[in-house]
Amino acid sequence: MSAPAVPVTAPQGTLRLPRWAVLAGIAVLFTVGYLLYRGTGTLPHDDEAAPFLFINDARETIDAGRNENPLFLYLINYLRLFTAGLYDLLEVGLTALGWPGLIGVMGALGWLAGGWRIALLAAAGFVSFGVLGLWEASVLTLALIVAAVLLALVVGIPLGIWTGGSARVRRLITPVLDVMQIMPTFAYLAPMVLFFQIGPASATVATLIYALPVTIRITALAIEQVSPTAIEASASLGATRRQTLRKVQLPMARETIALAINQTIMMALSMVVIAALISAPGLGSDIVRGLSRANVGFMLPAGVAIVIMAIVLDRMTMAAARRRVSDRVSYVAAGMLALAGLALAAVLPAEFPEEWRISFAGPVNDAVTWAKFSWYDVTTAIKNISSEALLNPLQGLLTSAPWWLVAAAVLAVAWWSSGVRPALTALGCLVAIALLGLWEHGMETLTTVLVAVALTLLIGLLLGIAAARSLRFSAVQRPLLDAAQTMPAFVYLLPALALFGATRFTAIFASVIYAVPPVARLVEEGIRGVPPTVVEAAVSTGSTSGQLLWKVQLPMARRAILLAANQGIVMTLAMVVVGGLVGAGGLGYDVVSGFVQRTDFGMGFTAGVATVLLGIMLDRITQGADRRPSP
């Protein structure tokens, strides 16, 4: 922030220092400490650390007691059987429709949701799954998503309504949701395995838990947004609370609740891929296999299929949200489409015909190889410069500095930016990571995250400012950002992998593309949100556009920019951990290997916890910033 440094309201008698001086002081102290104590108090990684072994033992005990422990016997096993049953039912049902039948039914649903355009989109999208040679995997993925989304809605919508209607429940539930949302996707998986074993049931539950905060939050928001006058008017006419809920609040919240459903589906889609790590069936397993072999041609079709599914489901739910009522014509058309599909299913072969499929694994791999070779100089240069100039020195610094020095620095920075309580929370998280035996890997991941965040913020700020200052640029950029935000996170690893191979930089590249859109958008909105009268006043006093930006727009958009930073950090962390699959090392790699090798389960589990702790730490350091009084 280059906003004029506002003197902190210092107690009388002390010297008034500009805010950045404190930060500089911390840096100087850190450097001095580092030079004095370098190499002492480090916590090198140990694959056999006590917490890992403890978790391994715990897993053995739980596995052994699965049919004796009352908690499992009477609750968890039933939950597992129920979820697995639901998934099986959907899988069998969707498969039984046959491919023509399912395409017809999706077309029919599309028609009901938004007329012939959406019907065409839905049908074409599902045909493309067959064309890509991924019909069966797509159906499995769809079954998993539908199961998880149904459960998320059944649990989340009532909870959301309850939350939206009661301030007390909201106070209770918000911190829980906060923690759930900054948890990187990976962290959900290991506990799921512990309780629900590997397979579709635990994948469904993991997806459900991942998507649930969004369902609850948006539903609650929908209920809160209903005009209080309408509710009061209803109450003044003697409506009971149920009547008001059913006849006023729910209908008026309908569009936003539809958005909640839409977002739930999107979240489920991005989780479904990651859930492949714990043997979720479907498209995800292709992607994970392709990632671990750095085989772009193998995973590209599956990636494309996921994106298509995301687009189809997104457009369908959004269209359904906007529609007021379907007329008779659409019912007839939809019915005919579905029937036609089912009739064809009886005639056409059960498998999607071989000759209609297109395989492009070969050409894609060729293209990737070509790209790697022809752009070798550029990509390698980027990779090397960033590694030599940023990653390696930072990582060396963090891993060779004494742990207490790093912890003290984190405490000081968090205190400076957010206050005492967040600082203590951040410190607690860091100490816990050390206690879990994951200090070194944690520092490696932190390095990657810091570099990725720096790049994300830089690019996001530039794009956001450019968009805020030029309507034309904004018009070009907006649809791109929209598209980028509907895509599941995993998709971003594809181009990164194609360009940079399996390295640490791949994860950084992917997380930058993943996190830039929301940052750019928040910055743009923040700057555009500056009241026009203020801008007019500044212009009328003769500010240049640069002065306007630096002295008016950026300082006034400070909150939005800080929120963007916070969002960027949380998203980057999630992606960097996923990057463990493609050579990012650190905690992400530990998590992945925990699923692959039974002996590493303990390490994977604790690494998942450590990523959460890292996330909370970074969140606390940044979130307090926007609560400071505005200049």
Added chain:
Amino acid sequence: MAAERSSASDGAVIEVAGLWKIFGPRSERVLACSDKDLDPAALREKTGCTAAVRNVSFQVRPGEVFVVMGLSGSGKSTLVRCLTRLIEPTAGEIRIGGEDVGSASPARLRELRRHQVSMVFQHFGLLPHRRVIDNIAYGLEIQGMARADRYRRAREILTLVGLDGHADSYPDQLSGGMRQRVGLARALAVDPQVMLFDEPFSALDPLIRRDMQAEVMRLHREVGKTMVFITHDLSEALKLGERIAIMRDGSIVQLGTAEELVGAPVDDYVADFVRDVPRSHVLSLRWICRDPESDEHLDGPVLPADMIIRDAIPASTASARPIRVVQGDELVGVVDRVDILTAMTSDAGAPAVHAEKASA
């Protein structure tokens, strides 16, 4: 001061006595001690509470239009919401149709809201997902009335408020004035005994506001409901209100007819409020008549004491003699051209008010 004016307290539709509403933590405790008499800023400073309604008492007679008027933040909206406990009062007694609202069970309270009291809101509070006809029928619907019956009733009301032909529109297709007609119709549809209006026209354009005021006066003549009308607009209050309560900082500072407020404001606050009101448009001859001078002829025209000053101008121009002001058969005093002109001069905001008031 309210009690002595509405002597027919047995016949009152709404009786409010000692009503308090304090927002904030531990409001009961504030009420119990002497803090409640602090002025608003001091109260907030000391306890963190806001007293929105302070010890308010009044009665509303059947068929009356009772106006509560005050600036924003004076507690008038809170007061009207307390009447049906849309906002729970902190203390005090409220009776509507003789029934104690304060102790009514939730079910009983709903019955009251469904059948006896309905409300019109400043921001309409219409349901955007329902057609006009369904909005009007909403109150009947939640009573459990059959669809055909409630639509029949809703159509009658639609005609009554002049919205024929708009039954199938959605609220967002209507203008502001028409939307408020829907709000009015919804409140009328349940055939309540009492209608509460919470600044219903303050979101409307001045011209439309005038139409709607005329509409309410017409409806009041036709259906004869008791009305409690909240407004911050003095001219609206004077136009509609049979009696007007002026609120300030949660208390009623004066309650009386328009004439009484303009003619005899109890304090500077009320005086300041009514200063710009053309006195000759509100006051009656009673307020300006005086004892005849010894040399005056008492054979001029005769006018009743409650005639508005403005309406006496033709008579005073027609005859040079002083007008004799009578109450029944009794002579109250006389008024000559000079008196009338003086009264009219003060319309322009001249401060020469208090001297005349003394003569009243």
